[in-house]
Structure formats: structure tokens, C-alpha cells
Amino acid sequence: MNTATNAAAVRTATASSNTLLGKLRALALHALNLHLQNCAVIAEAHRRPQ
Template sequence: MNTATNAASARNTVAAKGNWLAKLRALALHALNLHLQNCAVIAEAHRRPQ
């Protein structure tokens, strides 16, 4: 999943429509991307030996 592409797509959607549903979609995509980044950091921390 490419976070840069999703973020750009979400911004374009908000700019094109400008309604609350598009803003909600953009917010949900942003939250999902942050969650996936957080999961990747946790997975990397568990993968490395202490």
C-alpha cells in the first residue's frame, strides 16, 4: 500500500468534492495510513533481536 498515493488521492477527492463525506474519507485514509505505519514500526521492533 502506497501511503503517498493514498494521501494525494484523498486530498484530490476533498478538493474536487468539498463535501463532508469526502473529508471523512480523507480522514479515514489518513488514520489508516498512520495505523499501518505504526504497525510496521512495532513489527520491526519485534523482528530485531535485543
């Protein structure tokens, strides 16, 4: 996962979080980040031999 891109997205989201759309964008980015982390965990679990 590209943490530099995620950090830039978080900075952008926090800069514009004073509006409703900014808050929704920040929430969507956070949900996407959690989803990608979850996918990485599942992929790692499937990659390892049983």
C-alpha cells in the same frame, strides 16, 4: 508499505475533500496510514533480537 498506493489514495482524497464525506474519507485514509506505519514499527521492534 506500498507508497504508490498511498500517494494515489491521498490524491483521490484531496480531490474529493470539498464534501463532508470526502473529508471523512481523507481522515480515515490518514488514520489508516498512521496505523500501518505504527504496526510496521512495532513489527520491526519485535523482529530484532533483544
